[in-house]
Amino acid sequence: MNLITIDGPSASGKGTISALVAKxxxxxILDSGALYRISAYAVQTKGINPEDEGAVAAVxxxxxxxxxxxxxxxxxxxxxxxxxxESTGKMASKIATYPTLRQALLDRQRNFIHGVxxxxxxxxxxxxxxxxxxxxxxxxxxxxxERANRRYKQLVDKGxxxxxxxxxxxxxxxxxxxxxxxxxxxxxxxxxxxxxxxYMGIQEVVEAILGAWADCIx
Ligand code: CDP
Ligand code: CDP
Numbered sequence: 001m002n003l004i005t006i007d008g009p010s011a012s013g014k015g016t017i018s019a020l021v022a023k024x025x026x027x028x029i030l031d032s033g034a035l036y037r038i039s040a041y042a043v044q045t046k047g048i049n050p051e052d053e054g055a056v057a058a059v060x061x062x063x064x065x066x067x068x069x070x071x072x073x074x075x076x077x078x079x080x081x082x083x084x085x086e087s088t089g090k091m092a093s094k095i096a097t098y099p100t101l102r103q104a105l106l107d108r109q110r111n112f113i114h115g116v117x118x119x120x121x122x123x124x125x126x127x128x129x130x131x132x133x134x135x136x137x138x139x140x141x142x143x144x145x146e147r148a149n150r151r152y153k154q155l156v157d158k159g160x161x162x163x164x165x166x167x168x169x170x171x172x173x174x175x176x177x178x179x180x181x182x183x184x185x186x187x188x189x190x191x192x193x194x195x196x197x198x199y200m201g202i203q204e205v206v207e208a209i210l211g212a213w214a215d216c217i218x
Pocket of ligand 2: 010
């Protein structure tokens with residue numbers, strides 16, 4: 001089965017690395033964080049009470065979601081920029097603690113494997129819950145200060161005003177919430193390969209994963 005899962009905390013490089021690995025192998029990508037962010041967007045724009053777990057899960061089940069190259073459409077509206085906002089990320093992390101929401105998103109995520117040459121799936125629980133059968137599971141980590149630095153640079157490069165200290169506090173809070181929730185917490189699968197990219201360049205991480213995949217299919 002052509003499937004690599006890449007899990008890890010925020011700003012560890014999952015999205016960037018997944019895109020490069022998928023491009024190299026000619027595979028598709030599942031950005032599962034986008035599904036949680038889309039759920040957060042729906043809660044925020046449809047006037048749903050985020051404390052009401054049942055209502056949150058129900059609204060998500062009915063959404064029409066289309067991924068097109070670098071754009072995401074929800075019920076026909078292009079939402080890529082809204083999804084990247086930290087306020088959307090925070091809400092995503094909050095509602096991602098709801099088991100019924102996670103269940104509602106499970107089949108949508110598993111469907112990505114159908115009809116593609118291969119799949120790189122990135123998120124928090126790709127190797128532990130969504131694709132436990134994946135032949136290669138990567139757990140990508142990096143020091144929290146380095147991750148805050150990466151996120152800061154990413155925003156500044158896009159011309160978005162950013163405050164390093166606020167990013168650091170937000171990252172720590174999100175790590176804490178993602179690692180300590182009862183359902184599908186952020187943790188490496190038992191058979192995951194852990195890569196600490198604190199002192200690794202993007203290309204170096206990509207090569208390490210491609211090397212691990214080559215070993216895997218030998
Ligand atoms: O890009 P970043 O790593 O900051 O976040 P993301 O991958 O877009 O995910 C946003 C939030 O969704 C995370 O903080 C998690 O709480 C949640 N999430 C999750 O619970 N499970 C996943 N497989 C992916 C994301
Ligand atoms: O998806 P995730 O939140 O884990 O991280 P990302 O958005 O892919 O990466 C955050 C930023 O870190 C991006 O601007 C990457 O270019 C950068 N990065 C880096 O500088 N060095 C790495 N080894 C990995 C990512």
